[in-house]
Amino acid sequence: MTQPPAPSTTENLNVTGFTPLMTPRELKAEVPLTDAAERTVLAGRRAAQAILSGEDDRLLVVVGPCSIHDQAQALEYAGRLAALRERVKDRLEVQMRVYVDKPRTTVGWRGYLLDPDMDGSNDMGKGVRRTRELMVAVSELGLPVATELLDPFAPQYLFDAVAWACLGARTAESQTHRVMASAVSAPMGFKNGTGGGIKLAVDAVVAASHPHAFFTIDEDGRAAIVHTKGNAHGHVILRGGRAGPNYAPQFVQEAADLLRAAGREEAVMVDCSHANSGSDWTRQRLVWRDVLGQRLAGQRAIRGAMLESNLQAGKQSLPADLTQLKPGVSVTDACVGWDETEALLLEAHEQLSGRAALATC
Ligand SMILES: O=C[C@H](O)[C@H](O)COP(=O)(O)O
Numbered sequence: 001m002t003q004p005p006a007p008s009t010t011e012n013l014n015v016t017g018f019t020p021l022m023t024p025r026e027l028k029a030e031v032p033l034t035d036a037a038e039r040t041v042l043a044g045r046r047a048a049q050a051i052l053s054g055e056d057d058r059l060l061v062v063v064g065p066c067s068i069h070d071q072a073q074a075l076e077y078a079g080r081l082a083a084l085r086e087r088v089k090d091r092l093e094v095q096m097r098v099y100v101d102k103p104r105t106t107v108g109w110r111g112y113l114l115d116p117d118m119d120g121s122n123d124m125g126k127g128v129r130r131t132r133e134l135m136v137a138v139s140e141l142g143l144p145v146a147t148e149l150l151d152p153f154a155p156q157y158l159f160d161a162v163a164w165a166c167l168g169a170r171t172a173e174s175q176t177h178r179v180m181a182s183a184v185s186a187p188m189g190f191k192n193g194t195g196g197g198i199k200l201a202v203d204a205v206v207a208a209s210h211p212h213a214f215f216t217i218d219e220d221g222r223a224a225i226v227h228t229k230g231n232a233h234g235h236v237i238l239r240g241g242r243a244g245p246n247y248a249p250q251f252v253q254e255a256a257d258l259l260r261a262a263g264r265e266e267a268v269m270v271d272c273s274h275a276n277s278g279s280d281w282t283r284q285r286l287v288w289r290d291v292l293g294q295r296l297a298g299q300r301a302i303r304g305a306m307l308e309s310n311l312q313a314g315k316q317s318l319p320a321d322l323t324q325l326k327p328g329v330s331v332t333d334a335c336v337g338w339d340e341t342e343a344l345l346l347e348a349h350e351q352l353s354g355r356a357a358l359a360t361c
């Protein structure tokens with residue numbers, strides 16, 4: 001039940017109400033991380049860390065919808081990806097984008113976590129419960145969950161089920177988000193800013209690797225100061241910027257050089273979507289192949305790649321009548337469809353297997 005704010009002359013002047021929310025402990029009791037899901041999270045984190053540190057020469061592939069908006073469709077996608085993951089696992093570590101909290105350039109639907117009914121009702125209690133159920137269910141398939149860290153309190157409810165996380169282009173420069181990243185138990189990627197600046201992402205890797213303290217809530221929803229150790233597994237994600245794509249060899253090398261100069265591991269992931277594809281899903285395949293080519297040519301700094309992919313290709317606008325939504329089609333950025341996703345991952349697997357075979361000759 002939403003409560004109006006207490007009358008005051010100086011605060012809450014722009015607030016219309018407060019709705020109580022369950023605590024992280026209550027939600028975790030209701031939707032526990034099962035043993036099978038926990039095994040997937042731990043194995044997914046270990047694999048990502050080994051790849052990012054260069055101990056494991058596989059490619060970390062973060063692939064999945066730009067945003068989740070339907071539980072059943074997300075699970076249909078996850079089932080297909082879990083099966084594909086098994087087929088390519090000797091060369092690719094595949095983790096699924098379960099992105100539920102969308103940063104917007106101005107305004108727009110903010111994601112399944114915040115508005116699961118997509119009608120502006122902002123039932124975040126339902127959103128966080130449904131998101132947790134989904135993350136546990138995906139993990140139970142043996143498929144590690146990858147997500148974006150955006151809302152400051154959401155990690156308390158969800159991140160025990162997350163294998164890999166990142167800060168997006170709009171928050172990688174935010175101190176609030178960098179210090180939060182220093183607390184995250186999963187490896188964290190940091191995107192370059194929307195302007196394209198790579199140094200900004202390297203600064204984020206450095207900032208998040210340090211210990212910090214910040215305001216948050218504890219498991220019981222009490223206000224608390226959290227003290228962190230720092231995240232040792234930060235890496236840069238190149239996603240292009242206002243000046244255009246930044247996946248070409250000179251940008252990858254620039255990111256690697258900046259990381260090395262900052263005393264960090266030269267670990268770079270390339271996002272094949274966003275400004276690297278000019279938001280044109282048909283160009284994601286060109287970026288994917290180019291990045292794979294760089295890797296095959298010996299660029300060891302490339303440790304990962306990201307694809308925005310869904311059951312169906314393209315995107316749709318949110319219709320006024322939600323029953324008109326087309327199943328399996330993105331409601332945010334345009335995605336590669338399932339058939340092409342499968343083809344691109346199998347192609348990469350084959351090419352990387354060839355190189356591995358050559359290396360052992
Ligand atoms: O990944 C999704 C979008 O690029 C990001 O959320 C920004 O979207 P917008 O520019 O449509 O608001």
Ligand SMILES: C=C(OP(=O)(O)O)C(=O)O
Binds near residue numbers: 099271
């Ligand atoms: C919002 C995203 O990307 P970026 O931060 O690069 O715009 C995303 O990956 O969903």
